[in-house]
Amino acid sequence: MGDTGFEAELKQRVEYIEGVLKSGLPKEEGYAKTVIEAMNYSLMAGGKRLRPMMMLETYRLFAGDSADDAVIHPFMTAMEMIHTYSLVHDDLPAMDNDEYRRGRKTTHAVYGAGMATLAGDGLLNLAYETAISGAALGAKLSEYDGETKNRYLAALKVLSTKAGIYGMVGGQCADIMAENTDITDKDELSTLLRYIDDNKTGALIESSLMIGAILGGASASQVKAIEKAGNNVGVAFQIQDDILDIVGNLEELGKPIGSDEKNQKTTYVSLYGMEAAKDKVKELSDEASDILKELGFKDSFLDKLFQYLIYRRK
Amino acid sequence: MGDTGFEAELKQRVEYIEGVLKSGLPKEEGYAKTVIEAMNYSLMAGGKRLRPMMMLETYRLFAGDSADDAVIHPFMTAMEMIHTYSLVHDDLPAMDNDEYRRGRKTTHAVYGAGMATLAGDGLLNLAYETAISGAALGAKLSEYDGETKNRYLAALKVLSTKAGIYGMVGGQCADIMAENTDITDKDELSTLLRYIDDNKTGALIESSLMIGAILGGASASQVKAIEKAGNNVGVAFQIQDDILDIVGNLEELGKPIGSDEKNQKTTYVSLYGMEAAKDKVKELSDEASDILKELGFKDSFLDKLFQYLIYRRK
Numbered sequence: 001m002g003d004t005g006f007e008a009e010l011k012q013r014v015e016y017i018e019g020v021l022k023s024g025l026p027k028e029e030g031y032a033k034t035v036i037e038a039m040n041y042s043l044m045a046g047g048k049r050l051r052p053m054m055m056l057e058t059y060r061l062f063a064g065d066s067a068d069d070a071v072i073h074p075f076m077t078a079m080e081m082i083h084t085y086s087l088v089h090d091d092l093p094a095m096d097n098d099e100y101r102r103g104r105k106t107t108h109a110v111y112g113a114g115m116a117t118l119a120g121d122g123l124l125n126l127a128y129e130t131a132i133s134g135a136a137l138g139a140k141l142s143e144y145d146g147e148t149k150n151r152y153l154a155a156l157k158v159l160s161t162k163a164g165i166y167g168m169v170g171g172q173c174a175d176i177m178a179e180n181t182d183i184t185d186k187d188e189l190s191t192l193l194r195y196i197d198d199n200k201t202g203a204l205i206e207s208s209l210m211i212g213a214i215l216g217g218a219s220a221s222q223v224k225a226i227e228k229a230g231n232n233v234g235v236a237f238q239i240q241d242d243i244l245d246i247v248g249n250l251e252e253l254g255k256p257i258g259s260d261e262k263n264q265k266t267t268y269v270s271l272y273g274m275e276a277a278k279d280k281v282k283e284l285s286d287e288a289s290d291i292l293k294e295l296g297f298k299d300s301f302l303d304k305l306f307q308y309l310i311y312r313r314k
Numbered sequence: 315m316g317d318t319g320f321e322a323e324l325k326q327r328v329e330y331i332e333g334v335l336k337s338g339l340p341k342e343e344g345y346a347k348t349v350i351e352a353m354n355y356s357l358m359a360g361g362k363r364l365r366p367m368m369m370l371e372t373y374r375l376f377a378g379d380s381a382d383d384a385v386i387h388p389f390m391t392a393m394e395m396i397h398t399y400s401l402v403h404d405d406l407p408a409m410d411n412d413e414y415r416r417g418r419k420t421t422h423a424v425y426g427a428g429m430a431t432l433a434g435d436g437l438l439n440l441a442y443e444t445a446i447s448g449a450a451l452g453a454k455l456s457e458y459d460g461e462t463k464n465r466y467l468a469a470l471k472v473l474s475t476k477a478g479i480y481g482m483v484g485g486q487c488a489d490i491m492a493e494n495t496d497i498t499d500k501d502e503l504s505t506l507l508r509y510i511d512d513n514k515t516g517a518l519i520e521s522s523l524m525i526g527a528i529l530g531g532a533s534a535s536q537v538k539a540i541e542k543a544g545n546n547v548g549v550a551f552q553i554q555d556d557i558l559d560i561v562g563n564l565e566e567l568g569k570p571i572g573s574d575e576k577n578q579k580t581t582y583v584s585l586y587g588m589e590a591a592k593d594k595v596k597e598l599s600d601e602a603s604d605i606l607k608e609l610g611f612k613d614s615f616l617d618k619l620f621q622y623l624i625y626r627r628k
Contacts, residue, residue, distance in 0.1 A: 031509045032484035034491055039479070089435060094408065094427035113408035117431065118486055121403060124435065125478035128442045132474050136467040149463045153450040156470075160446050164439035165353070170346035172432055177348055195345045 006304050017049045017056070017076065024077040024130060038111040038119035039126070042088050043081060046102055050309060051083055052076035054233075055208040057302040058226060061295075062216025074134025075155060075211050078127040082163050083204055085123035086172070088116055095176075124163075131159055155211045162207035171199025178266060189266055194235070197268075201241075202234030222295060229291040229306075236284035236310045239277050242267035244313070246274070285310045320618050331363045331370070331390065338391040338444060352425040352433035353440070356402050357395060360416055364623060365397055366390035368547075369522040371616040372540060375609075376530025388448025389469060389525050392441040396477050397518055399437035400486070402430055409490075438477075445473055469525045476521035485513025492580060503580055508549070511582075515555075516548030536609060543605040543620075550598035550624045553591050556581035558627070560588070599624045 021043060028036045059072040091098040091106040092113055099109045108116035135152035161167060174196045183189050209230040213223045246269060269277045285307065292303045335357060342350045373386040405412040405420040406427055413423045422430035449466035475481060488510045497503055523544040527537045560583060583591045599621065606617045 026479055030484070031488035031491070031506060032479050032513075033487075035483060035487035036479055085435075089431055092408070092428075092431060094406070094431055114406075114490060115487070117403055117406060117408055118483060118490070121399075121434070121438065122479050122483045122487075124438055125474060125483060129471075129474035129478050132467065132470045136471050149467075152467075153446070153463075156446045157443075157450050160439060160443035164443050165340055165346050165350055165436050169349060169432060169436045169439060170344070173347075173349035173429070173436075174345035176428060176432070177345070192345060199346075 006301075006308065009301065010305075010308070013053055013056075014049050017052050017080075018044070020052070020073050021049075021077055021080060024074075026126065034111070034115060035118050035122050038107055038115050039122050041110065042107045042119060042123065043084050045084075045104055048309075049080065050305070051079045051204055051208040054205065054230075054302065054305065055079060055212040057300070057305065058209045058212030059216040060212075061297050061300060061302060062213050062218045062222070064216075067216070071134075071138060071215055072212065074130050074137075075159065075215065078131035078134075078159060079204065079208055079211070081123045081127035081130065082159075082168075085120040085127070086168060088120040088123065090172070092116060128160070131156060151214055151217070155214045158207050158210045158214065162203040162210075167199055167203030167207070171196050171201070171203065175200050181266075186271065190271060193266055193268065193271065197235045197238045198231060201238040202231045205234040205237070206230035225291050225295060229288045232284040232288040232291075233306050233310065236281045236288070239268045239281050239284075240310055240312065242269045243274065243277055243281070245269075281310060320615075320622065323615065324619075324622070327367055327370075328363050331366050331394075332358075334366070334387050335363075335391055335394060338388075340440065348425070348429060349432050349436050352421055352429050353436050355424065356421045356433060356437065357398050359398075359418055362623075363394065364619070365393045365518055365522040368519065368544075368616065368619065369393060369526040371614070371619065372523045372526030373530040374526075375611050375614060375616060376527050376532045376536070378530075381530070385448075385452060385529055386526065388444050388451075389473065389529065392445035392448075392473060393518065393522055393525070395437045395441035395444065396473075396482075399434040399441070400482060402434040402437065404486070406430060442474070445470055465528055465531070469528045472521050472524045472528065476517040476524075481513055481517030481521070485510050485515070485517065489514055495580075500585065504585060507580055507582065507585065511549045511552040512545060515552040516545045519548040519551070520544035539605050539609060543602045546598040546602040546605075547620050547624065550595045550602070553582045553595050553598075554624055554626065556583045557588065557591055557595070559583075595624060 025040050025043070026036050028040065055076050056069070056072055060067045060069075063071075087101065088107045090096050091101060092108050094113070098106055100106060106116075107119055111119065135149075135156055138148060138152050163169070165173075174192065178192055178196060181189075181192070183192060206227045207230075209226045210223050213226045218226065245267075268280060272280075288306050288310075289298075289303060292298060292300065292306070297303060339354050339357070340350045342354065369390050370383070370386055374381045374383075377385075401415065402421045404410050405415060406422050408427070412420055414420060420430075421433055425433065449463075449470055452462060452466050477483070479487075488506065492506055492510060495503075495506070497506060520541045521544075523540045524537050527540045532540065559581070582594060586594075602620050602624075603612075603617060606612060606614065606620070611617060
């Protein structure tokens, strides 16, 4: 990127978010100590923290001067917990059977598959516990403000819908089934692939932006616009991931080169070739920027973050 | 029991609840079809439906003439989904590795361990999706009624807290760790065992009763009383389960006799003997009945249900 100001700001925000996450960690004590340790190990395993970061930025952009970060913190934590549980379960021997992620032992490699299954369950549940407690607190803080309560309930609804069978879980199912698909028609494969990218990767990015917008007071049409931007960023992010999977290397990504090819997975690159994939990333990225521009958020940190994530080299 | 009136009413209520569950089943279509099939297979695998039944009864008792069953339906469905996901994950090869439950193939035995893991995740998430959507709908229906919204948020909070690390998941963790515990002191073992029974079994029964009470308009002290009754019923139910595990047989329970003994599990019976276990069940049961009496619910269907469950022969 060469934009050292942006990189510095990014680092600062990751630290801020990790502070928020740490303050929400359950204490590692009592008879449930082991599962809590496994949950915290998973949650604090690093990563880009991009979903809570996008949520926070969108919230600040929409809320403007009335922004109070405490409102969005429980949802930021909940989102990262949902993302994390999905990784913990994806890594299980019964799923992808990965021993390492980001150069660090996966949860089941440290705690065993049974405890890792339970840690994922614990994280998914704690995500709702955290978001609901935040909503209940917010509702109490503004006891006579029905609008605030409606916003919290709308945010909870988006959180749950995008994480489940009509979102991420649906995408994960399609992804598993695609491994043994008998579809050979290129258009049909393309439709299936887009469904997977929309849901497995796109859904949580969409909901991160939507929740930020809803709690920041966005109108229904603004929430719809930011959802579309999130979809573009999610799909572009996934195609870039597929591109990097081929050109990347072990040091940069922390996972074996060409692991998708090893599993004979259909990707945008395998379907349409490298150049078409790069063009698609640019098209999706430009559209997302246009949406932000129309919302009045051109050149915002969120705009720069989109470009940074889409065009990342690792 | 010999109470054929009660048995008939019980059967009718199970049918009513299965109707509620069926109306909330996601459609088995699209690219997520397989995980949805696995979820529905798990949810409609039979069972006593005792958690939603207790929730419904408690709601009706507290709401009285103003009861509107539609209010409680989403939470009943959510509760059964949470209970079901916990069974699906417990049965996994990485956990208890059970091929049969209630004489029927377990979810992973039919769909494979990966899809069963995902089906459990899908059920847990759909539970929140269902309860939150119900709450959002209820909030909309009474747009200016802040009290209703607070009740919904309080019910969501109980649902999430009792299902997670401070409830069921915590109990499951302790249960796994207890298998290889080096604790030999009888009092310490007894404390650990009570923690497991309180949380693994008790927590969801407590929250079923509490949610019914909260949405039915119970006071804080009434919610606390019903929570205690739920704890008694849950622990008594578990000790009775341990008793039946020894005296039961394959036809009646649909699982191998003495499966707990095979796993060398500590139970109330193994710690204190059969007679003390039976006495404990009676003590807990009588206390639960006393609480119902004080709440004015003596001889209610809920009261009979408690006795029926605690003293069941299978």
